[in-house]
Amino acid sequence: MASDITTIKMDxxxxxxxxxxxxQKDNNSRVLIFELTDDGVPLDLTDCNxxxxxxxPDESVLYQRCEVIDEHYGQIRISLSxxxxxxxxxxxxxxxxxxxxSVLSSRRFCIDILPSLYDDEAQEV
Numbered sequence: 001m002a003s004d005i006t007t008i009k010m011d012x013x014x015x016x017x018x019x020x021x022x023x024q025k026d027n028n029s030r031v032l033i034f035e036l037t038d039d040g041v042p043l044d045l046t047d048c049n050x051x052x053x054x055x056x057p058d059e060s061v062l063y064q065r066c067e068v069i070d071e072h073y074g075q076i077r078i079s080l081s082x083x084x085x086x087x088x089x090x091x092x093x094x095x096x097x098x099x100x101x102s103v104l105s106s107r108r109f110c111i112d113i114l115p116s117l118y119d120d121e122a123q124e125v
Contacts (some may be wrong), residue, residue, distance in 0.1 A: 010093045012038050012095075015109045024116040027082035034066075034095065036074035036106075039079040043074035048099040052078045054111075057089030066095070 022030055030050075036043040050066040062083050069075040076095070083117060084091070089108045095106040 003029045003031055005033060006060070007033045007035065009035045009037070010106065011040065012036055012043060012097075012104065012106050015107050020109075020111040021053055021114060022080075022085065022111060023114050023118075024085050024088045025082075025118050026080075026085050026116075028079070030080040030085075032078040032080065033069065034076050034078070036073075036076065041095075042072065045074055045076070045097065047072040048097050050076050051096045051098075053094045054084060055092040057087055057091065063096075084111075085113060088113045099109075 006020070008016050008018075008020075020032075036045070045068050048068070048071070050068060051063045052065045052066055053061060055061050064078060064081060064084075066076040066078050069077050089112075090110050092108050093111055094108050097104045
């Protein structure tokens with residue numbers, strides 16, 4: 001299956017430098033790789049659970065566990081599932097890192113989901 005991989009370098013205390021824009025119904029084809037730092041130093045994710053939380057346009061909150069690619073250099077992978085693309089509009093996002101008894105959340109950032117013309121029931125002409 002075709003997929004689009006976007007790599008984002010992000011300081012945990014700052015908003016990503018460029019806006020993220022995807023299309024509605026791009027189910028299971030978008031992958032985000034974050035390289036997380038804290039004041040420029042790679043964030044150590046050893047023994048951490050990392051999740052991606054989003055607030056949808058209808059105010060519902062979804063989350064997905066992230067794959068830690070490199071725990072010493074703060075690299076995570078998020079394969080965005082269909083739930084994130086179910087409706088168009090701006091979604092608020094946070095990366096949440098849980099280690100033992102502590103919780104660290106990124107600054108909130110937005111992903112714009114643009115409406116799609118794609119329709120399973122469209123009629124071929």
